[in-house]
Amino acid sequence: MRGSRPSSLAILLICFNHAKYIQRALDSITAQLFGGEIEVIVADDGSTDETVDIIARWAQLNPRFRYSQLARQPNMGITRNYARGFAACLQHDYVAVLEGDDYWIHPRKLALQVEFLEEHLECNLCSANYYVFKEDEESLSARVPVGGGYSLLDVRSLIADNVVGNFSTCVYRREVLQTLNPRLFELKAYDWIINICAARGSFIGFLNTPMSIYRLHGGGAWSATTTRKKLEDQRDALEDYDRITDGIYCADFLLLRERLDRSIEHLGENDKLLIGDLATKVALGRDFKSRPRHLLNLCPPIVLIVARLLVPPAVVQQLKKLWHRTK
Incomplete structure (x- = not known):
């Protein structure tokens, strides 16, 4: 009201x-x-x-x-x-x-x-x-x-x-x-x-x-654009965006530019991602520390089950501590 x-x-x-x-x-x-x-x-x-x-x-x-x-x-x-x-x-x-x-x-x-x-x-x-x-x-x-x-x-x-x-x-x-x-x-x-x-x-x-x-859908201006072109257009616009926001967020735009550059590097010739959905997650601002989770997901379930049975609990605890320190 x-x-x-x-x-x-x-x-x-x-x-x-x-x-x-x-x-x-x-x-x-x-x-x-x-x-x-x-x-x-x-x-x-x-x-x-x-x-x-x-x-x-x-x-x-x-x-x-x-x-x-x-x-x-x-x-x-x-x-x-x-x-x-x-x-x-x-x-x-x-x-x-x-x-x-x-x-x-x-x-x-x-x-x-x-x-x-x-x-x-x-x-x-x-x-x-x-x-x-x-x-x-x-x-x-x-x-x-x-x-x-x-x-x-x-x-x-x-x-x-x-x-x-x-x-x-x-x-x-x-x-x-x-x-x-x-x-x-x-x-x-x-x-x-x-x-x-x-x-x-x-x-x-x-x-x-x-x-x-x-x-x-295919008729949408944005959705019809290739992944590479989307990332490149976003990266190339950052200088103008930094200028129009008076340079206040310069460090944030620079960090995003680095992530977009890395994402573009991880695109194959067919515009597909080379490592799962890594490029998408990097473009959204998530850190490369998420990469081990993606690699772990590539393991067959039976391998993970056997590993849990064979690895001593004390070793598992140490690995967990190391994992959290690196996150």
Whole structure:
């Protein structure tokens, strides 16, 4: 609540040729239980399929939402489209984002995130756990272990590991969007650097309950990119990101650059990881000390069983002490 009135909320619906997926996204908006005013603001980036027509039909059938669509124009790219989308939302107290190929799975996602922000003034944005859906494999996996409660993320933890992961998990205070440096949108600025800038001087609230689906499919700008290209693009952007954050996090970006370089070295010619999922974990900021665990997992179970039977308990205890000292 803002004073005596319910909070108003904008849902920024970002889309580009999402006709195959957009109805699922719209249905997840319809399912939201929220006591305040909601306006759905559509920022379509020059779709050439039926995306905009599907959204317009949905809007006619759902008059409980205010609805507006930004002027249609040729494709401008995701970063510029976000810039105009955020600017159009600033008359509302809070701004949620939903990309047209993602969808929400918790009917109180928006209500819970707004309630969290109204109770936690130390946070400028609230994110939530989500499931990654790999369309080609038809697999679902939670970004972090499913649970209750929340955690607070700061900028340095977000640099090390982009737990927030995508815009569709986020609800922002209007005020923090107003303070974003316009130069951000001159870069290739996805959710990661925008959230780094939004969290400066505050925390990000991260709810541990999964509330959305992040879809990976061949038509997605990011998911269609090879692993090597993703890592190289992330590494090559760090200098600009360091500059736009005034060099305050230089050491953190340098450490991440080293990890990304190592990750790229561990990619084979076919863009597959040479040592399990080592490159992914390093890119997320985990230390190389996790490597022994991966190597241990390569042992057949029967070898581990026999080893436990043959190795004296005293030796096991010494090995455990040595393991913990090296962690």
